[in-house]
Amino acid sequence: xxxxxxxxxxxxxxxxxxxxxxxKSTIVDRLVDMAPVRLMKAVSATTRPSRQGEVDxxxxxxxxxxxxxxxxxxxxxxxxxxxxxxxxxxxxxxxxLRRASELNAWVFLEIDVQGALNITQQFPExxxxxxxxxxxxxxxxxxxxxxxxxxxxxQRRLETARKELLLAEKYRHQVVNNDxxxxxxxxxxxxxxxxxxxxxx
Numbered sequence: 001x002x003x004x005x006x007x008x009x010x011x012x013x014x015x016x017x018x019x020x021x022x023x024k025s026t027i028v029d030r031l032v033d034m035a036p037v038r039l040m041k042a043v044s045a046t047t048r049p050s051r052q053g054e055v056d057x058x059x060x061x062x063x064x065x066x067x068x069x070x071x072x073x074x075x076x077x078x079x080x081x082x083x084x085x086x087x088x089x090x091x092x093x094x095x096x097l098r099r100a101s102e103l104n105a106w107v108f109l110e111i112d113v114q115g116a117l118n119i120t121q122q123f124p125e126x127x128x129x130x131x132x133x134x135x136x137x138x139x140x141x142x143x144x145x146x147x148x149x150x151x152x153x154x155q156r157r158l159e160t161a162r163k164e165l166l167l168a169e170k171y172r173h174q175v176v177n178n179d180x181x182x183x184x185x186x187x188x189x190x191x192x193x194x195x196x197x198x199x200x201x
Contacts, residue, residue: 011097
């Protein structure tokens with residue numbers, strides 16, 4: 001199904017993004033489990049190959065380049081972006097918003113900065129949070145600790161991080177992840193305050 005969403009099909013939207021190494025994945029898992037509102041993590045579509053252990057429809061919707069382009073032309077995406085100059089495309093399908101609406105849940109988008117800015121332009125009421133590490137040196141330490149990328153890839157991600165940090169002020173909120181529990185609690189507080197304002201309105 002393509003075309004625009006109706007107001008009834010557009011659930012509350014939480015957007016979380018930040019540079020590689022900011023700790024997004026860990027925080028996403030914790031938030032889904034303990035947030036004060038019901039969150040449904042949106043599954044992104046991508047043209048990149050699946051990695052070992054990744055499950056189609058759970059981690060990502062793995063699409064061929066041709067299928068991705070067909071869906072883009074059919075206006076089935078809210079946003080699409082090529083990430084890290086990798087040649088691979090990522091996007092959020094409109095069907096994910098409908099799925100969250102049917103579950104009476106917020107749709108939780110963990111996406112790159114480019115995609116996040118596209119979302120907030122289309123949905124000004126979205127709660128956008130930029131997650132960042134305490135310093136660029138900490139990003140580098142975390143990326144190297146992973147042991148999953150070459151030095152060349154790490155340096156490219158750090159360069160991307162420097163550019164993304166310049167866009168942090170475009171988000172409603174910025175959260176520094178120097179302590180996991182504190183960061184999760186801060187995001188939970190933001191969501192509670194938003195719910196309180198909406199219910200009061």
